[in-house]
Amino acid sequence: MPGLDGNLIRQRLADATLYLCTPNRPDLAEFADAALAGGVDIIQLRDKSLEAKQELDALEILAEAAERHGKLFAVNDRADIAHAVQADVLHLGQDDLPVPLARKILGDDVVIGRSTHDVDQMRAAADEPGVDYFCTGPCWPTPTKPGRPAPGLDLVRATKSARPWFAIGGIDLTNLHEVKAAGATRVVVVRAITDAEDPRKAAESFKVELSS
Numbered sequence: 001m002p003g004l005d006g007n008l009i010r011q012r013l014a015d016a017t018l019y020l021c022t023p024n025r026p027d028l029a030e031f032a033d034a035a036l037a038g039g040v041d042i043i044q045l046r047d048k049s050l051e052a053k054q055e056l057d058a059l060e061i062l063a064e065a066a067e068r069h070g071k072l073f074a075v076n077d078r079a080d081i082a083h084a085v086q087a088d089v090l091h092l093g094q095d096d097l098p099v100p101l102a103r104k105i106l107g108d109d110v111v112i113g114r115s116t117h118d119v120d121q122m123r124a125a126a127d128e129p130g131v132d133y134f135c136t137g138p139c140w141p142t143p144t145k146p147g148r149p150a151p152g153l154d155l156v157r158a159t160k161s162a163r164p165w166f167a168i169g170g171i172d173l174t175n176l177h178e179v180k181a182a183g184a185t186r187v188v189v190v191r192a193i194t195d196a197e198d199p200r201k202a203a204e205s206f207k208v209e210l211s212s
């Protein structure tokens with residue numbers, strides 16, 4: 001299956017407001033379908049426990065689900081795997097592969113995102129060549145990323161960029177209004193959708209709140 005054209009991926013990124021990271025799970029195909037039907041715009045496999053073959057299998061499921069819904073699928077950390085599966089998006093943290101190296105592997109038709117945790121990193125990601133979007137956070141300490149200190153909403157308030165950027169970390173439907181009031185229009189979530197009894201409804205509720 002050929003990958004999407006880079007312009008189409010960047011158009012979808014420009015329209016994206018809800019980004020979901022999910023671990024692998026036995027019902028991954030049904031879960032991804034529900035989340036994407038509810039309005040998730042980008043779905044990332046984030047699961048450090050997987051062997052490469054398991055990761056490839058899970059990514060195939062996400063790629064097919066994203067294609068069915070006209071949305072984007074993302075690989076975390078690994079440019080080689082992103083290249084192998086023709087991912088739409090690669091997400092890189094501060095301790096991951098440098099962006100220029102990832103670009104060498106992936107070319108220009110893949111969106112690359114960056115994590116940032118303080119004002120200096122945020123400003124660097126806002127200007128760094130080869131970066132398409134970045135994330136700021138955690139907004140609140142979160143068990144999903146243990147040991148990562150939370151810069152909190154101050155970093156969201158400080159963030160200004162022409163590039164798309166997302167707030168991340170501890171965000172749920174009860175505190176989303178605070179994240180929006182701090183200036184974010186796009187969010188990344190994990191537990192708020194992966195732990196939801198009805199992932200489709202949870203995604204729909206996020207989209208309603210993000211569009212108002």
Ligand SMILES: Cc1ncc(COP(=O)(O)OP(=O)(O)O)c(N)n1
Pocket residue numbers: 019021044046076077091092093094095096113114115135145168188
């Ligand atoms: C969309 C998105 N934002 C942030 C992260 C976190 O990346 P990183 O800081 O490299 O931490 P790990 O996820 O690799 O543990 C992400 N994966 N996706």
Ligand SMILES: Cc1ncsc1CCOP(=O)(O)O
Pocket residue numbers: 137138142143144145148168169170171188189190191192
């Ligand atoms: C991967 C990552 N990076 C910063 S916070 C975070 C996890 C966010 O997870 P949750 O939405 O469950 O708090």
Ligand SMILES: [Mg+2]
Pocket residue numbers: 076077091092093096
């Ligand atoms: Mg990483």
